[in-house]
Amino acid sequence: GVVAGVNAAHAALDREPWTPARDEAYIGVLVDDLVTRGVDEPYRLFTSRAEFRLLLRQDNALDRLGPVAARLGLLTDEQVKRLDSHLEDLTRARAWVHEERVDPEAANDWLIERGTSPLTERQPLDRLARRPQVTLLELVGDGGPVRDPGLGRDALTVVEMEIKYEGYIRREEERAKLLAERENHPLPDDVPYMTLRSLSYEARQKLESVRPRTIGQAGRIPGVSPSDLQNLLVEVRKRSAPVTGQ
Numbered sequence: 001g002v003v004a005g006v007n008a009a010h011a012a013l014d015r016e017p018w019t020p021a022r023d024e025a026y027i028g029v030l031v032d033d034l035v036t037r038g039v040d041e042p043y044r045l046f047t048s049r050a051e052f053r054l055l056l057r058q059d060n061a062l063d064r065l066g067p068v069a070a071r072l073g074l075l076t077d078e079q080v081k082r083l084d085s086h087l088e089d090l091t092r093a094r095a096w097v098h099e100e101r102v103d104p105e106a107a108n109d110w111l112i113e114r115g116t117s118p119l120t121e122r123q124p125l126d127r128l129a130r131r132p133q134v135t136l137l138e139l140v141g142d143g144g145p146v147r148d149p150g151l152g153r154d155a156l157t158v159v160e161m162e163i164k165y166e167g168y169i170r171r172e173e174e175r176a177k178l179l180a181e182r183e184n185h186p187l188p189d190d191v192p193y194m195t196l197r198s199l200s201y202e203a204r205q206k207l208e209s210v211r212p213r214t215i216g217q218a219g220r221i222p223g224v225s226p227s228d229l230q231n232l233l234v235e236v237r238k239r240s241a242p243v244t245g246q
Contacts, residue, residue: 003027006072018072021183023052023176025065036212036220054165054172059157063090089155096149097136097159100125107145129163136160183216187236196235203228 007017020028029050034043047053056064066083069075075083101122108118116133125146129136136156139146162169193199193207202223212218215236219229 002074003031006074018068020068021180022050023055023172023180024068026050026056029056032217032220036210036217037222038210052172052176054169055176057161059154059161062086062154063158086152086154089152090158093149093151093155093159094162096151097126097129097163098124100146100149102128102139102146110143110145126163129160130166132164136163179216182219182233183214185215185233185236187212187214187218187232188239191236191239196232198231198235199228200225203232207232 003018003020010017019031022029022032026045026047030043030045033045033049050056062083063086066075066086070080070083102119102125103122104119107128111118111134114133116131119128125136125139128134129139136159137153138144140148140156189211191207191211193204193211196204199207200223203225206221206223207218210217210221212221215229215233218224218232219226224232
């Protein structure tokens, strides 16, 4: 309903439609699946349908979609102020966990109580927070060995997830970036799919029926193989290349 309402307003104002990406929101996964794959049976949005689940976490929903909502005019002035405050806390928290050092004298008894090894030297907070036995909120909470930086709990929760899953998140971000390069390659509205003999007959039928807007959407249509996709990209580039004079 929100996506439909935004795009109805954009159509009335002669603006480009808003289409959330698959790595931006679960609603983006739903919309893309319905458009490119169709609905032969009731659709259920399981997390397994999203290939970028680590990017679509509950804890980072505000910093993922808050700026988008503000840009689209969906937030009140008060909500924008609260969003800006949260994003400022998040920026400060990311810097703080890298700069803060934890002393063994202050932390070792606390760490031993939680079944994890004591420190032998001062250690960056972000490295200590990677341990599965501790959480960032516990480290800065009552009785914790780290001074409370006065940052919002929500910001610290986001930063903790980024620390504990850093390697996995980075790989997913890199994969999303690579796929976006292909994803956003536009397909003209008038591509004569049924005449493209380099594509399989099934792919031509499916593409003609769905008429995807991008190469990425075309690649998610059942029946369109990777080789079909590569040949389609070649055909589109060939047709868009400038004609040189004789």
